[in-house]
Amino acid sequence: MSAQTLTFIFTAITFSIYALIAVKTRAKSTKDFYVAGGGVHPVANAMATAADWMSAATFISLPGIFSFMGYDGAVYLLGGSGGFVLLAMLIAPYLRKFGKFTLPDFIGDRYYSTSARAIALICALFISFTYLAGQMRGIGVVFSRFLEININTGVIIGAAIVLVYAVIGGMKGITYTQVAQYCILIFAFMVPVIFLSIQLTNNPIPFLGLGSKMSGTETYLLDRLDGLNQELGFGEFTSMKSSVINLTAMALTMMIGTAGMPHVIVRFFTVPKVKDARTSVGYALIFIVILFISIPAIGAFSRTFLIENLQGLAYTDVPSWFKTWEEIGLISFQDINGDGIIEYSSNAGINELSIDKDIMFLASPEIANLPNWVIALVAAGGLAAALSTAAGLILVISAAISRDLYRNIINRTTEVKEKKELLLARFATIFAILVGIYFGINPPGFVMETIALSFGIAAASLFPVIFIGIFNKTMNREGAIAAMLTGLVFSLSYIIYFKFLDGSPDNYLFGISPQGAGLPGMVLSFIVMFVVSRFYSKAPKAIQDSVDKIRIP
Structure with a gap:
């Protein structure tokens, strides 16, 4: 069968599974809709968290970024995995014990302020919508390439699929759908990586193959790749190209941003007990590392294949996959x-090949001439990764609108009936999906640009107030509000200015790129928080007691 036919079959089967799970686990109460009833097993929740975290950016973009950045790409792996350590040790158990449904819920109650809740809501919406834009675009790219339809049509189809299990199932349906999506995406990722590792090094374990000799030679794979890069004028794949301070800032922004991501944090409200929250984070880290540890390998493998297959090749002899990706x-x-000969070089004056980083993993089975079923499997995995994260983000947006905005801000003086709130939550989900479609069709940039913006905002605006809210019982609402506003304004301004207005690295603050803006933003937020808090009274006694309570094992 052709790759396209197999892709249709694999996609239809997986989508049917998602819809069936959503119907079987449909939400019947607001607790089901927001936190899956609070009864998800920690291992199942860990798989759902891993699927929620490993988005289109991880599955599609990160291998490509590693292919082009080489050693420097490790900051994304260190930052992402390190963020889950922060969650396990400092965030998840305490928020679970506080007993709320959403992050703005926690901030509003902890800082005894409707204004703090509203600002946290705005931050959560900024983070979620920008993150969502990348996922919807990823869905469109996968559909466009493998089902040979328009990217915008792919975005709409993907949104319709998410609509089914998000509106019907809520967090309960999404959780168990994400368990299935994790199994699909991890299998879809590992199969081609193992194939490529065997082809290049005869070693079936990808991260060991990365350090092995190439098949039939005495040359190590990384030595061969370094040599190819140098011949073409690029820096060695294994060498560090960015400054230490910039790489550190990027890694810490990813790490801190992970610990402040609303769609990741809300997952730990779904488990029965506080202990389960910590256990769930531990398992999630294991499930994520299975994929993360193979990303450097696939980055190196795909770049090696790409250079050896295209450099010096006559354009009339390019393989069919080249033409297909060229058409979109x-x-x-x-x-x-x-x-008529392809010249791939670091010299912009003679470089004739332009490659979007997002295609490196999706195209790798075709570049290596793997079987058609592997190509179709990668398509199904890419869709699973994008859909799972899109669903989690849409639910965060829905809860922010229906619970945090309507119930706790607009209508807080009147008791809202559960059926009415559940209906409103479903309408909010539809609204979030429509906005997601718009940003997917008109994205603010490619996937990693939007992801960088999300992590920067989360690290600078939400993480400081969450962390201090747990470990400093006297911190008042004025300090928290000032910190969130400072972090939000600084991160947005820094990223927008240097990403879209002045891209010169010479003007970066302390040499830190926009991807690392979360670190200085967080430091500034902490300083503003403590300075402002000194001019106002400490948190009320009842609030201090509640903070003491969540810190008791």
Whole structure:
């Protein structure tokens, strides 16, 4: 069978599974809709968390970024996995013990302020909508390539699938759907990586293959890749190209941002006990590392295959996969010197090949001439990764609108009936999906640009007030509000200015790129929080007692 036919079959089967799970686990109460009834087993929740975290950016973009950045790409792996350590040790158990449904819920009650709740809501919406834009675009790219339809049509189809299990199932349906999606995406990721590792090094374990000799030679794979890069004028794959301070800032922004991500944190409200929250984070880290530890390998493998297959090749002889990706604009050839030969070089004046980083993993089975069923499997995995995170983000947006905005801010003087709130939550879900479609069709940038914005905002605005809210019982609402506003304004301003207005690295603050903006933003937020809090009274006694209570084992 052709790759396209197999992709249709695999996609239809997986989508049917998602819809069936949503119907079987549909939400019947607001507790089901917001936190899956609070009864999810920690291992199941860990798999759902891993699927929620390993988005289109991880599955599609991160291998490509590693292919082009080499050693420097490790900051994304260190930051992401390190963030879960922070969650396990400092955040998740305490928030679970506080007993709320959403992050703005916690901030509003902990800082005894409707204004603090409203600002936390705004931050959560900024984070979620920008993150969602990347996921919806990822869905469109996968559909466009493998089902040969327009990217915008792919975005709409993907949104319709999410609509089914998000509106019907709520968090309960999404949780168990994400368990299935984790199994699909991890299998879909590991199969081609193992194939490529065997082809290049005869070693079936990818991260060991990365340090092995190439098949039939005495040359190590990384030595070969370093040599290829140097011949083409690129820096060695294994060398560090960015400054230490910038790489550190990027890694810490990823780490701190992870510990402040609303759609990740809300997952730990779904388990029965406080102990389960910590256990769930531990298992989630294991499930994530299975994929993360293989990303450097697939980055190196795909770059090796790409250079050896395309450099010096006549354009008339390019394989069919090149033409297919070229048609949707994610790879292009410009014959600068008119000789019809592809020249791939670091020199912009003679480089004739333009490659979108997002295609590196999706195209790797075709580049390596793997079987059609592997190509179809990668498509199903890419969709599972994007859909799982999109569903989690949409639910966070829905809860923010129906619970935090309507019930706890607009209508807080009147008791809202559960059926009415559940209906409103479902309408809010539909609204969030429609906004997601818009941003998927008109994205603010490619996947990692939007992800960088999300992590920067989370690290600078939400993490400081969450952390201090747990470990400093006297912190008052004025300090928290000032910190969130400072972090939100600084992170948005820094990223927008240096990403879209002035891209010169020479003007970066302390040499820190926009991807690392969360670190200085967080430091500034902490300083503002403590300075402002000194001018106002400490938190009320009842609040201090509640903070003491959540810290008791």
